[in-house]
Amino acid sequence: MVLAPIDWTIILVYLVGCVAAGVWMRRYVRNVEDFAVAGREMDLNLGVASLAATEVGIVTVMYTAENGFKNGLAGATPGLLACIMMLLVGVTGFVIVPMRNAGVMTIPELFEKRFGKQVRWLAGVVVILGGVLNMGIFLRLGGDFLMYVSGLDPKHTIEVPGAGFQLSMLEAMMTGLLAVVLLYTALGGMLSVLITDYLQFLVMGAGIVVTSVLVIWNVGWSNLIHGLWEAHATGARLIDTSIPGQPAEIAMAHPFNPIRTFGWGWVTWQAMLSMAIVTTWQTTIARVLAARDASTAKAIYRRTSFYYVGRFGLPGLWGIGAFLYFWSKGGLPEGVGSLTAMPAYLHTILGPGLLGIVIAAMLAAEMSTDSGYLLTWATVIYNDIISPCLRKPMAPWAKLLTVRLLVLAIGAFLVFYGLWYQLPGAAWDYLAVTGNIYMASLFTLLVAALYWPRANSWGAIAAIILGAIGPITFLVVNAVVEKKDQISPETAGWSAFGMAFAGMIFGSLIGQAMAKGKPASSPATTNKP
Numbered sequence: 001m002v003l004a005p006i007d008w009t010i011i012l013v014y015l016v017g018c019v020a021a022g023v024w025m026r027r028y029v030r031n032v033e034d035f036a037v038a039g040r041e042m043d044l045n046l047g048v049a050s051l052a053a054t055e056v057g058i059v060t061v062m063y064t065a066e067n068g069f070k071n072g073l074a075g076a077t078p079g080l081l082a083c084i085m086m087l088l089v090g091v092t093g094f095v096i097v098p099m100r101n102a103g104v105m106t107i108p109e110l111f112e113k114r115f116g117k118q119v120r121w122l123a124g125v126v127v128i129l130g131g132v133l134n135m136g137i138f139l140r141l142g143g144d145f146l147m148y149v150s151g152l153d154p155k156h157t158i159e160v161p162g163a164g165f166q167l168s169m170l171e172a173m174m175t176g177l178l179a180v181v182l183l184y185t186a187l188g189g190m191l192s193v194l195i196t197d198y199l200q201f202l203v204m205g206a207g208i209v210v211t212s213v214l215v216i217w218n219v220g221w222s223n224l225i226h227g228l229w230e231a232h233a234t235g236a237r238l239i240d241t242s243i244p245g246q247p248a249e250i251a252m253a254h255p256f257n258p259i260r261t262f263g264w265g266w267v268t269w270q271a272m273l274s275m276a277i278v279t280t281w282q283t284t285i286a287r288v289l290a291a292r293d294a295s296t297a298k299a300i301y302r303r304t305s306f307y308y309v310g311r312f313g314l315p316g317l318w319g320i321g322a323f324l325y326f327w328s329k330g331g332l333p334e335g336v337g338s339l340t341a342m343p344a345y346l347h348t349i350l351g352p353g354l355l356g357i358v359i360a361a362m363l364a365a366e367m368s369t370d371s372g373y374l375l376t377w378a379t380v381i382y383n384d385i386i387s388p389c390l391r392k393p394m395a396p397w398a399k400l401l402t403v404r405l406l407v408l409a410i411g412a413f414l415v416f417y418g419l420w421y422q423l424p425g426a427a428w429d430y431l432a433v434t435g436n437i438y439m440a441s442l443f444t445l446l447v448a449a450l451y452w453p454r455a456n457s458w459g460a461i462a463a464i465i466l467g468a469i470g471p472i473t474f475l476v477v478n479a480v481v482e483k484k485d486q487i488s489p490e491t492a493g494w495s496a497f498g499m500a501f502a503g504m505i506f507g508s509l510i511g512q513a514m515a516k517g518k519p520a521s522s523p524a525t526t527n528k529p
Helices: 005-028 032-040 044-054 058-092 096-101 107-115 117-135 138-150 169-219 221-233 258-262 264-280 282-290 294-305 307-328 341-349 354-389 396-418 427-451 457-480 489-513 523-527
Strands: 157-159 166-168 237-240 248-251
Touching (some): 005 354, 058 138, 058 221, 058 258, 058 264, 058 307, 058 341, 096 282, 096 294, 096 427, 107 354, 107 427, 107 457, 117 354, 117 396, 117 427, 117 457, 138 169, 138 354, 138 396, 157 169, 166 169, 169 221, 169 307, 169 341, 169 354, 169 396, 221 307, 237 307, 258 264, 264 282, 264 427, 264 489, 282 294, 282 354, 294 307, 307 341, 354 396, 427 457, 427 489, 457 489
Antiparallel strands (some): 157 166
16 A cells, blocks of 8 residues: 555645745744744743654654564663653753853853863864764654655665666655755744744644554554563564665563663663753753743753653554564564564554554654754854854854855755665664763763862863763774674763763863863853853
8 A cells, every 4th residue: 555645635735834834934033043042032832842843753753663663661761761850850950940041052152151162162073973973864764764654665766867866765755855844944943943843743743642542452452561471471583684685583572671671781871861861962952042041941841751751652652563563474574674664564554544644743753853953953063163263253144144054064964874874773772872972971061060160171171082982982893893792882871971970070180280271160150141
């Protein structure tokens, strides 16, 4: 079954409406602050919808479903930990209140106030390295979902007129979708992102709930729980044939006990990572910095916290349904693996109309994530890498043009990197480790900048450099060695946090002893609006 006319109609109506709303917001963009942080006038409801929409893209659905496919309900552990940490930050105001009161547009900008311009620039470089690499797989995973859920052949090629080369259908579709997102993001900035996020939140939420209900109805809740126990107890196996010539065996891990499935090292790393994500992930913090005030920022976190459980739990159910379905059918179809099993399964249970709604919902998820990330990384490049190097500030029109061009440049990078990179393992582990390139060091810097009076630039630079070593080593080594010799993600993750903490503490103490690396300001000064 391929898409019916009603499915195409639903998808096209959604796309046209979303783009029209995004482009329409261009009229309200007067300067870079309007473009990057929406004039700092975001209210509670819009903030909740925007943050929720940005944090759930197709890539989110894919890696959370893969976790469910391999690990059952235990695969939702990162979502539960993120919920707890976000609620804790929303209640206490830890980090986010002083950051919002500082009146900055990005996290590295705060570091200049505390540690000086060099630290701000270096932090900006690390943020972009980790952030853009993290975003690099979004297009590939999004394309995989759309191809398999719609029943299209991802290997089918399309001749590019007059260009003399061919594109796969996946590459052509995702390049076109990215072009649409670039159009309204480059024109309207955060204002367009916020208004389209609100629309996408409504469509995406409806689609995720409807799909989850259908999966549970199709499998049956008691059958799902019993099936997980049976699959684990009997050692059920499926063969992943997504990589030609490299079949891989997939066994259901313990579906209810994350400690037995992942181990204490992985679970505690995820807890630490969750705290770092909710306090330093720039696309999340962008909503804090765009909030009307610190109280609104805290309320956004409290209201959004439980959403993280659904973010991992509901797509995880889809992955569980896929495992049980294909296990009952005797195995995965040829070319289908742990990442693509879920969309292939949805294609079998969704009828005309419902398929269009689900695809529109996932397009909403992908577009909201892509637009938020494009804007965030472009703002960091301009604000923290380019701006500190200029002898005098750009004119307002030149600033706005520069950020818009950076949005387009990041989009071009994603097309080339995102569509050829081959994941070395689980998608969530890749995302967690690439994010760790900057989260470990920036979390350390942020806490030290706001709460430790003895922190200084020597410690900050040491933390940035040492914190990036573990994740970068993971990516390089695991790309060239056999699977049995690869570094585990929790080893890379904990080494990043440990080395960043050590760098900050010992670097600051050495700098203080040598009467060098003094802070540009005290934590008390930094905390003031």
